[in-house]
Structures are given as structure tokens and as C-alpha cells.
Ligand SMILES: Nc1ncnc2c1ncn2[C@@H]1O[C@H](COP(=O)(O)OP(=O)(O)O)[C@@H](O)[C@H]1O
């Protein structure tokens with residue numbers, strides 16, 4: 001394996017319910033970079049996001065995903081998360097009966113314990129402490145301030161009855177507490193009005209400023225979000241492959257011209 | 271499995287329980303004469319009541335063939351004060367009052383003197399029988415739970431011992447929860463615990479009861495012995511006068527050698543309210559009959575339940591919401607999570623009596639099957655004999671869903687933590703109704719311990 005590339009997706013083929021969706025996708029990122037993936041509906045953007053996290057229904061039939069020299073595909077989703085990968089879902093899932101605070105504290109503690117165990121050959125050292133309640137509260141309050149959500153947010157059941165905008169804020173709130181190394185943001189802009197869009201993207205930017213080594217993979221359908229979260233690289237995903245890569249200009253071009261010019265011509269029918 | 275198992279032999283040969291044995295038992299309890307008379311009457315009824323059979327709808331799904339009832343009862347009759355008291359007896363803490371029991375004997379009670387001055391009675395049953403005989407005679411198994419109800423109610427009437435009495439006079443409001451802790455040591459063969467609650471007009475109280483067994487470790491040198499079967503045959507009677515309000519929480523966490531049969535009933539008079547949370551975690555086998563009788567107009571029964579079974583535990587819960595007076599409300603929500611090869615059966619019935627117009631009855635049973643080898647049956651029923659009513663029910667059996675489990679995994683939660691959160695979340699809406707944080711936390715941590 002080439003370990004010099006920080007994050008690499010190599011010739012990725014993924015099938016869902018037996019149907020091939022990704023067909024040889026390639027992507028590389030360095031630490032600290034912001035990349036955007038754009039593409040029409042159904043082109044496989046969410047499939048890529050799920051495959052990076054290891055959704056059980058998304059079967060990798062060929063190819064590799066490597067992060068900091070580690071074979072991601074061999075890991076379970078929770079291991080990938082603790083390795084530093086994070087996905088802000090396009091459609092976040094409700095966890096009824098579990099408050100935002102309880103969920104996040106459990107997740108933060110699970111990371112602390114699993115990380116400590118991993119450093120000691122899988123045995124959890126006795127002196128590993130959970131995050132203290134005041135420290136957790138401080139971090140949570142800080143994140144809630146960044147995302148401009150009310151204090152009561154912490155005691156609501158996660159994503160249960162949340163509006164579209166609240167769900168997207170909750171995703172970035174989780175990102176703030178889990179402090180990933182690589183964050184994949186799947187259509188974090190969808191369903192947001194302009195004010196919410198600004199708050200959420202500013203939130204992402206603040207987190208990036210705090211941790212400039214964090215890589216961000218922004219998946220979006222529209223160029224709009226990229227005015228706020230500015231990528232250095234833009235890739236266009238069409239029919240399960242990267243059809244074009246370029247700088248920020250490519251996003252503007254897509255805004256003007258649409259995606260059709262990048263589509264492969266339909267095979268001629270005789 | 272045969273649906274009908276006509277087992278002609280009764281669980282107990284009628285010759286086993288005789289007058290002499292009960293007289294002896296009664297003497298060991300220092301019963302007054304009226305109490306002895308009650309026991310003998312219960313004995314008469316018990317002998318005339320056929321043992322449960324699978325041909326009865328109520329017992330159709332129940333297998334009692336391995337219950338050694340006769341053996342257990344013989345042990346009680348001959349040895350009624352076998353309690354080996356543990357050296358240290360913890361009691362619950364409460365500013366209002368508490369009662370602690372070990373093996374059917376009170377080990378301490380406390381009642382805030384201000385409440386005592388206002389006429390509140392809160393003590394163990396034996397003390398109440400001694401000190402408040404008239405009051406107890408009036409209510410004990412006379413109007414609410416009766417020995418004629420069933421085989422196990424009759425048996426309870428014969429042996430009832432230990433338990434708690436709460437009587438709140440008219441207009442008295444008790445703010446802090448009253449608490450009881452009823453505990454069995456490992457080798458205690460039985461419990462016939464009885465709870466009697468009477469709230470007079472306009473009274474308000476919260477009572478939290480916890481039932482536990484010490485872990486069975488066996489006497490020294492005999493730790494591999496199979497723990498003997500233990501019989502719990504309890505009753506709960508709740509009588510709520512006009513405009514009174516009771517929060518009643520009872521958490522059962524008996525040991526895994528316990529066969530638990532209980533009869534629990536509330537009588538509600540005009541505009542009375544009960545909020546009744548029943549929690550079931552322990553016991554090898556449970557058969558509970560719980561009934562709310564809405565006898566006075568505009569009375570309300572909110573019935574919540576949290577049940578979590580594992581290994582080969584069985585729980586059979588029968589609930590009955592009886593709308594006898596008009597304009598009453600009953601709302602039942604029982605949540606059940608099942609692990610391993612455990613099995614639960616909930617049978618719920620709402621009955622609206624003729625004339626009980628404007629009845630509002632609801633019942634829901636939600637089951638979360640954590641293992642494909644577990645089995646949850648839900649049998650809701652409605653019997654409606656009035657025309658202007660609103661009655662609905664819902665029952666579901668679900669499994670852990672893939673999408674939330676994946677979502678939680680992407681946040682770094684190992685599967686066991688994700689499961690724990692899902693189960694906690696499943697129960698949360700019911701547990702949130704318990705008015706004491708300490709009890710909520712204890713229940714939540716028991717649940718999380720059961721998940722592994
Ligand atoms: N769970 C699934 N079952 C069946 N087909 C799916 C599933 N998820 C995605 N697909 C299909 O895969 C293709 C790509 O979907 P997706 O990755 O969600 O696209 P995008 O995010 O770019 O809109 C679509 O044709 C979609 O219908």
C-alpha cells in the first residue's frame with residue numbers, strides 16, 4: 001500500500017441490492033484539504049459516503065479505501081469512526097428516547113475507552129476515566145453556541161421530531177464533539193434556509209480553523225454551499241465514477257452549464 | 271405443544287393445607303382472632319377453588335408443570351419463621367417515610383412525625399394489624415382484592431405476611447415519595463407480601479416499592495446446589511377516594527428461582543387518579559393480574575409498564591381496565607424488551623360497562639425483540655357495552671432496526687453500547703414518568719446491566 005497518501009479511495013466498486021452503483025471511483029485527499037463532490041441525483045454520492053463508513057447494505061465488490069495507511073474496508077463502522085472518520089448524514093436517523101446529551105456523552109466515552117483499549121492490546125486499562133460531566137457540559141455548550149441552538153436542544157431526543165434544519169445542526173454538533181480527522185458532509189445544505197445554511201457552514205469552518213489538519217469532503221448537489229465552505233478541489237461524480245476534477249472554478253462552471261456536458265454519450269442504438 | 275392440557279391433578283392436594291397448620295402459622299404471626307378467622311376462611315375458599323388449568327383462557331399459555339408448589343407450601347407450614355436475618359439491612363431513604371422488609375418481617379420503618387401527626391399511617395402490615403386493627407379489618411381483602419378472585423388470591427389470603435400499609439387521611443398531601451424495600455435472602459422459600467393503600471378524599475401521595483432477592487450463592491461448600499424454587503404470591507390493593515391522587519411505582523427484581531404470582535387492583539372513586547408504573551426485571555416466572563376499576567365518574571388510571579426479560583424468563587401480564595362509571599379515562603402503555611429465549615405474554619382488556627358513557631380507554635403494548643429466539647405475544651381486547659365511548663388499542667412487536675444501529679456505529683459506539691442506548695431509549699418515555707431520580711437511575715442501570 002502506498003502510505004504517503006492521507007486518504008485514498010482506489011478503483012471503488014460498490015453494489016447495493018445487487019445493483020452496481022459505484023464503478024471504479026478514485027479520490028485522494030491530503031490532511032487539511034477541503035474537497036467537494038458534486039453530481040446529479042442518483043449519481044452515487046451518498047453511496048460513496050456510506051461506503052466510506054461501512055454501511056452493511058453497501059457491498060464493496062472491488063477496490064480499496066485507505067486512511068493513514070490503514071485498510072478501512074476491513075473495519076466495522078464503529079472502528080472507522082474511532083479511527084477518525086465521520087459522516088454527517090444526508091438523512092439523519094432518529095434515536096427516540098435518547099437525548100442529544102446522553103447520546104453524545106456515551107459516544108465520547110466509547111471513543112475514550114476504545115482508544116485506550118486499542119493502545120493496550122485490546123485490554124481496557126483500569127485507570128481510564130470517562131469524560132467528566134463539567135468538561136462534557138462545557139464542550140457541549142460551546143458546540144451549541146457555535147451552531148446557535150437553544151440549551152433545551154441537549155435534552156431533546158436525538159433527531160426525533162427535529163425539523164430538517166435542526167437535524168443538520170445536530171449533525172455538525174456531533175462533529176464538533178467527536179472531533180473527526182476526516183469529515184464527510186453529505187448534502188448538509190439540503191433543507192436549510194439561507195440563515196441556517198450560513199450558521200451551519202460557519203460552524204464547519206470554525207471547527208476547521210480549530211483543527212486545520214482535519215480533512216473535509218463536502219458532498220453537494222448545488223454550488224451554493226461552496227460559497228461558504230470553500231473547497232480547494234472539486235470532483236464531479238457521474239454514473240458511479242469521477243468524471244471530472246478541478247479547482248473551485250469547476251463548481252461555478254457546473255452551476256452555469258449543468259452536468260450534461262460531462263455525461264458520457266449514450267451508446268448509439270442501431 | 272398441546273393447547274389444552276387437561277391436568278386433573280390440582281397443584282396442591284387439599285389435604286396438605288389443614289386447619290391445624292394454618293392455626294399454627296397464624297399463632298407464629300401473633301395474629302389477632304379476626305386475622306386467624308380470615309386465614310381460615312381463605313383456606314376454605316382455596317380448597318374449593320380449582321387449580322389453574324390450561325383449559326382456562328387465562329392460563330392457556332402458561333406451563334406450571336415444573337412448579338413444585340406443594341413442596342414450597344409444606345416448607346412454609348412447618349417452618350414459618352425461618353428467616354435468617356442478614357447482619358446489615360439497608361433501607362431506602364426518604365424524607366416522608368420508608369418501610370423495609372426482609373423475608374416478610376419488617377426490619378424498620380420511618381414516618382415523618384409531621385405526617386404521623388396529620389393521621390397518616392405508613393407502616394408494615396404486621397404492625398398495622400396490631401395497631402390499626404379496625405382500619406385494616408375494614409379494608410384488607412374485603413373490597414379490592416378478594417380471596418374469591420382466584421386460586422392464587424385465595425392462597426395469598428391464607429398466608430399473607432409482610433408488606434406495607436399506607437393510609438392517607440382526607441386532604442393530606444404528601445410531597446416526597448414514600449418508599450419501601452422488600453428483600454428476600456437467598457434461601458427464603460416464600461413471600462406473601464401485601465400492599466394496602468387507602469387515600470381518603472382529596473389525599474395525595476407517591477409510593478415507590480422495590481422488591482429484590484439476594485443473589486443465590488448457596489451455603490458454604492454447597493455452592494453448586496441448584497437454588498430451590500421460591501414462591502412469591504403477593505397482592506396489591508389500592509383504594510382511592512374522591513379527588514385523591516396516587517403515584518404508585520413498583521419495581522420487581524426478584525431472583526431467578528422465583529415463581530411470582532401477583533394480584534393487583536385499584537379501586538378509583540369520583541375524580542380520583544392513579545398513575546401506576548409497574549416494572550418487571552426479575553423472577554423465573556411471573557403471572558400478574560393487574561386491574562383498574564374506575565368506579566367513580568371522571569376517575570383516571572394511567573398504567574405504565576417496563577418489562578425486560580432475558581435467558582429463559584417468562585412474564586405473563588394480564589391487565590384489565592374496567593370503565594364502570596361514566597367519563598373516566600384509562601391509558602395503558604406497557605413496554606417489553608426481550609433477550610435470549612425469554613417469553614412474554616401481555617393480555618389486556620378494556621371493558622366498558624353499560625352506562626359508562628364518555629369513556630376514554632386506550633391501551634398499547636410495544637415489544638422490542640432483541641433476540642429471534644425470544645417470543646412476545648400481545649393480546650389486546652375490547653368489550654364495550656356503552657355506545658358513546660372512545661376506545662383504542664395498539665400492539666407491536668419490533669426488532670432493533672438497522673439504520674439507527676448503523677447511525678450510532680458511525681459515531682463510534684460499539685454494538686453493545688448502541689444496543690444499550692436503543693433499549694434505554696425504548697423505555698425512556700415510561701421511565702421518565704417515575705418521579706424520583708434515584709429510582710429512575712436505578713432502573714436504568716439495572717436495564718443496562720441486563721443488556722450486558
Ligand atoms: N438502499 C438502496 N437500495 C436500492 N437502491 C439504492 C439504495 N441506495 C441507493 N440506491 C440507488 O443507488 C443509486 C445512487 O444513489 P445515491 O448514492 O443515494 O445517489 P446520490 O446521493 O448521488 O443522489 C440510485 O440509483 C439509487 O436509487
Ligand SMILES: [Mg+2]
Pocket residue numbers: 045046047090186187
Ligand atoms: Mg445523496
